[in-house]
Amino acid sequence: MTTKMMVRYGFLLALSVILSYVEYLVEIPILFPGAKLGLANAVGLIVLYYFGIKYFSMFGILRVLLSAILWTGFGINFFISISGTLLATIMTILVAKYTKASIYGISISGAILHGLGQVIMVAILYQTLYMLTYVVFLIISGIITGYLMALIVASLICRMPKIVN
Secondary structure, three states, X not given: OOHHHHHHHHHHHHHHHHHHHHHHHHOOOEOEOOOOOXXXXXXXXXXXXXXXHHHHHHHHHHHHHHHHHHHHXXXXXXXXXXXXXXXXXXXXXXXXXXOOOOHHHHHHHHHHHHHHHHHHHHHHHOOOHHHHHHHHHHHHHHHHHHHHHHHHHXXXXXXXXXXXX
């Protein structure tokens, strides 16, 4: 990775950490409690487009770690966040690598699995299977927010020059 690419990657990482923190502070429920737009994940889609799977694979994890170091700590919120991020990252990589899905399919599948990962972790941490009934609401929310984030990212990519060569 060239210095220029590292600076751009670092800028996008910092932007995603800030957007994640803003969403954490504002706590405006989108459709259902616990559902958020996922603006930081939209930045991750830009990283996937411009830098590829290799750099995308660590992007979300770095964002969650930096957010924990800077603001939230390594408590329950960290475990919930990292579980959603890991599952969404794995799904995004699989969909991007092995299918011909558009940015919309990639974003929606990642958003759905992010919510699923978080619900699974909450069910484990609080030792209750009843939390899994909330998956239906998070799937609906994931479809809507994943589509909206893909719409934003697709619009940005059309307007941005190719930054990595």
